[in-house]
Amino acid sequence: MTRTLRYPRLMSIENFRNPNFQLVAELLEWIVKKFEPDASLDAQMIQTEADRVNFIKNAVLLMLQNSRIKMNPKKLYQADGHAVQELLPALKILYMAKSEDPNMDSGPKWTQVKQKLSTKMQEVRITRQLSSQLPETGALLSELISKPEFISNQHERAASRAIPLGDAERTLQTTVQGIGAEAEQLSNKLNNVASDEAELDEKIERKKREYEQLQKRFAKLQSFRPQYMDEYERYEERLQKLYEVYVLNFRNLSYLRKVHDDLAKSERQRQEELEKAMRLAVEKMRLEQEKKDAIGLTEDDTDAPLVDRRQSVRKVYGNMMGGADSSESEDDGDDDIIRMEEVNNIKKEMEDDDEGVDNDYMVGITVTHADDTKDDLSSGDDF
Template sequence: NSRIKMNPKKLYQDPNMESGPKWTQVKQKLSAKMQEVRITRQLSSQLPETGALLSELISKPEFISNQHERAASRAIPLGDAERTLQTTVQGIGAEAEQLANKLNNVASDEAELDEKIDRKKREYEQLQKRFAKLQVYVLNFRNLSYLRKVHDDLAKSERQRQEELEKAMRLAVEKMRLEQEKKDAIGLTEDDTDAPLVDRRQSVRKVYGNMMGGADSSESEDDGDDDIIRMEEVNNIKKEMEDDDEGVDNDYMVGITVTHADDTKDDLSSGDDF
């Protein structure tokens, strides 16, 4: 036992490993045989059908020839032949009568067709006239819609222009009022502090009256309706200012008349000497 030698390379080799390729070949051959069996079965099922069709085709000429010989050898009865011919002649006569009736009715059919054509022509003309009227109506409607749109746009632009004019007018009047207030304030501050209150009011009234009077005369001569509206707003502002100070307003009117008439008289009316 001690002399037994073992080859470790061959220790784990399987003796059945060589049978793998053989089993694959057997499977391939078996599948090929099964395919041949299927083809054979299909051909065997087609053989009876093909044989029956071939037999029918072979026997048909014999059947036809037999029928021909039988018909040729049979004697035709005269009564049956006459009845058949009479039936055929009657059918042909009925068809001829139908054709004759149709030919006779061609004139009436033509008249009916002509009447239908005339009626369709009249309907077509009426439809054409109606179509023309509808076209005119659509055109007028489109023009009217366009004119309405233009009118709306013009009215909108006119309203915007009027609003802008009114806004500009209000701004101008407000600016004039602010400037006048500034001038009044400047006139009050530049006067002598020792001068009487009546004299200072007189000087302020002179500036305000001269300014507004000149503006009224120039605007009434140069402008139209817009100037009249502006003057009305200026007069409203004057009335508001007059309501705030009624006593000063009376002196203001006296100051305006005296200023335009004579400066010396205005000095005398104030009651103070410079």
């Protein structure tokens, strides 16, 4: 059968003597694809037990939806001869469709099927209508069956009882009076309804007139321009200008504060750099002085005793104007003085530059503040 259906591989019942889930999965996938080509089944994704269970469930559900064929998933999961028995109905349907003559005209058969289907649908609709009417008909029948007995009992009871004429007359009069009272109440209610309707109509007309008057008054108020509107608009324009001036001044102030902070920061950095440069210069001068002193001691006092050398060293550091030193120590002192003067000159030049920047900055602030003051005065004169 599978060979006739052109299954891609040959198989026999011997292949299912032992459980072979891979073969069953491939065959089941092929059958499902025959009925539903767009089905998303993959016989290769069955590595785990959960994958195999999901594969069997999806395949059985697709076969039930597309071909109305019920399969037992437990037998399919066994993957033996029982699985083949579950697959045979689907294979038979495919085999019968394959073996039919394609040249045979199926039009009359299809027409008969459509007629039978329409007849069955009509019968179903009639059955539904009858089933909905059945409870109502049964209840009505039960009520009709129970009424004659009650009516006959009441009739016999009334016939067997002798009614006095006086009592009957009084009962009828009471009934007539009750009916008359009810009729009077109904007439009063009708009259009240008419009067209420007239009152409501009158109220509606009055409300309409009030509404029209309010509409006219509202239109007049809209067309009327108050006297203070011109002054209000003038003050509004002035307030707008003052607000613009305020925004401008605020922006200028914020900018000047930022510039002031930047200048203060740069000034601190400059002072730190100057102090660092001065410390380096002093340290360098000290090292050079020590080096020169050491060189002078080694050249002049190599043959002198240790006490004399100590005295000469004390003379160098103790008295810068002493006459016991050589001309080299005097030259060293002059060099130190020259270096100190150069450092002081550099510091003065940097301080002069900073004062010039601060003066320019203060001049700019004064000019900006004067302009803002003029704008404020001009704006205040308008008031």
